[in-house]
Amino acid sequence: MSFKIRMAFLAAMTAGILSATAIGASAQCGRASWYALTSRTASGERMNPAAMTAAHRTLPLGSKVRVTNQKNGKSLVVRINDRGPFIKGRILDLSKGAAQRLGFISAGHAKVCFDRLR
Helix, strand or coil: CCHHHHHHHHHHHHHCCCCHHHHCCCCEEEEEEEECCCCECCCCCECCCCCCEEECCCCCCCCEEEEEECCCCCEEEEEEEECCCCCCCEEEEEEHHHHHHHCCCCCCEEEEEEEECC
């Protein structure tokens, strides 16, 4: 995507012109946070803070989703391997590595949209 198109896209998102349907028909949007434990996840694997993984309350474990930070337009694909978040108003808990690539480590949470890929 060219710089001009990307900037227009980000400006439209910020202004609220683009909705979840413009991002994807099945997109879910809300707040995401991050965590960096090393305990076992709901899938049985040990949590790897550097991995591109996330927790979601109901998506099947192993699902892949494309997550987009609405503030800066950065996106990546993560695998759902845990359950959560357990804080009201949050839709995803991302690994620290995923949050770092999306650019919201210092903020602790961000407004995101995600689409299930499989």
